Amino acid sequence: MLTAHVDVGILTDAVRKYLIDRITRPREFIDFLNKNSHLVLYGNPVEDDFRLLSRLLEGRGDSLIRKNTETSCCSIVPDINNPFQLFFASENKFSMEIQDNYFVASIEDYEEKFNELSSEKYFRIGDLVSETKLNSWNDLNSGVYLSDIILIDPFIANTDNEETLEKNLFEMLSIFSSNNFYVAY
Amino acid sequence: MTGTKKNNILYKSIRIKCREILGKKVIFGLIPFEKELNEHDRYILMNYQYIQSGNSFSSIFPANGLKKHSNTSTLRIFSIVSPINFSIMAELLKRMKKTLDIFHERKENLRFIDSRLFYYMSQESE
Numbered sequence: 001m002l003t004a005h006v007d008v009g010i011l012t013d014a015v016r017k018y019l020i021d022r023i024t025r026p027r028e029f030i031d032f033l034n035k036n037s038h039l040v041l042y043g044n045p046v047e048d049d050f051r052l053l054s055r056l057l058e059g060r061g062d063s064l065i066r067k068n069t070e071t072s073c074c075s076i077v078p079d080i081n082n083p084f085q086l087f088f089a090s091e092n093k094f095s096m097e098i099q100d101n102y103f104v105a106s107i108e109d110y111e112e113k114f115n116e117l118s119s120e121k122y123f124r125i126g127d128l129v130s131e132t133k134l135n136s137w138n139d140l141n142s143g144v145y146l147s148d149i150i151l152i153d154p155f156i157a158n159t160d161n162e163e164t165l166e167k168n169l170f171e172m173l174s175i176f177s178s179n180n181f182y183v184a185y
Numbered sequence: 186m187t188g189t190k191k192n193n194i195l196y197k198s199i200r201i202k203c204r205e206i207l208g209k210k211v212i213f214g215l216i217p218f219e220k221e222l223n224e225h226d227r228y229i230l231m232n233y234q235y236i237q238s239g240n241s242f243s244s245i246f247p248a249n250g251l252k253k254h255s256n257t258s259t260l261r262i263f264s265i266v267s268p269i270n271f272s273i274m275a276e277l278l279k280r281m282k283k284t285l286d287i288f289h290e291r292k293e294n295l296r297f298i299d300s301r302l303f304y305y306m307s308q309e310s311e
Contacts, residue, residue: 001268002233036268083232083301084265103233117233118266125245125258134245134260142262144233148301152281153227155241157199157215163248165199172242173206 001038002084005073008043009090010110011053029114038064042073043090078102083148086117103145117144137168137175146176216285228277230302235274237261275305 011033018025033039045053070076074089078098085102087094092106105113119142123134134140156169200215207213229236238245238260245260265271282303 001271002265032266036266081301082304084305086233114266118264120264121262123260125240125260137246140236140260140262142234146231146233148232150230150278150281150300150302151228151242152230152277153238153242156227156243157195158241159243161248164243165202167246167248168243169199170202170206171246173203177207177211 001036002086003040003082004033004037004086004088005040005042005068005076006033006088007072007074007090008041008045008049008053010088010107011041012045012049013107014110015053028118029111032114032118037086038066040066040068040073042068042076043071074098101147116142137172140172141175141178149176216288230274230277232302233265235263235265235270235277237263278302278305 011030014029014033018027018030068076072089072091072093073087074091074094076098078085078087078101080097080101083102087098087102087104088106088110089104090107092104092108094104098104103113103117121140121142122132123139124132125134157165159165196215200213203213203215227238227240227242229238229242238258240258263270263273265274
């Protein structure tokens with residue numbers, strides 16, 4: 001499971017919005033934090049929010065929940081060895097170390113960014129139907145932050161045709177590298 | 186020129202070009218293998234998503250004059266926000282790490298470059 005570092009303000013915002021409008025506000029983000037991530041919570045909720053969150057965060061199955069003593073996740077020292085971390089902070093004041101190496105979102109854009117993060121795509125190669133046609137490697141670039149990549153393909157270098165390498169491996173790397181790779185200094 | 190010698194020259198030129206694209210500060214490794222992984226599908230594993238392809242990524246956009254794919258070939262992007270997808274990716278990483286360890290034991294691999302994507306396994310074994 002991914003590890004989600006979340007300020008209490010984000011969680012209460014999501015729950016409040018959901019309770020006001022259960023039809024148009026999907027529950028995926030709350031479910032992700034509640035059941036499908038290892039959650040680390042930052043900040044202290046006010047009493048009403050505390051009751052709301054206590055009920056919400058019961059019965060998490062295999063996922064872990066930890067309370068951090070910091071008031072916000074935006075300036076903690078992250079475990080740099082773990083690439084599977086997400087940061088949701090009330091304010092967009094992330095340290096460079098977090099912003100340059102991980103997925104980050106603030107109260108202003110967390111819903112939109114989470115939708116991008118959880119969306120899945122399907123393409124048929126050589127398809128003539130425009131909706132599912134893969135037009136270029138750029139179609140695979142979802143805009144989701146990318147720091148680490150492993151490509152498994154026994155035949156990727158099985159050609160000495162320069163144009164094939166240019167159009168595929170090299171073009172793909174150019175596109176993906178525009179999303180910021182993790183840089184080891 | 187033997188096949189291996191030819192491959193080594195090819196890998197070297199690919200490695201140089203990839204380094205050019207990615208820049209000097211990005212850690213990059215290219216590991217030649219053919220049969221060991223015993224995997225039909227091809228994957229691009231990333232820290233928040235993975236891509237699965239039924240065909241080699243080298244033939245998605247064929248060079249002029251080369252055969253194009255039939256439209257039965259598919260390519261999918263999965264989000265590892267879903268724990269099911271996360272566990273599928275974890276299983277792939279586990280199998281890949283096992284293969285790399287075999288390379289290590291045989292001392293066959295030229296240079297092994299570790300990836301942070303293997304992180305979850307060190308957590309699992311704790």
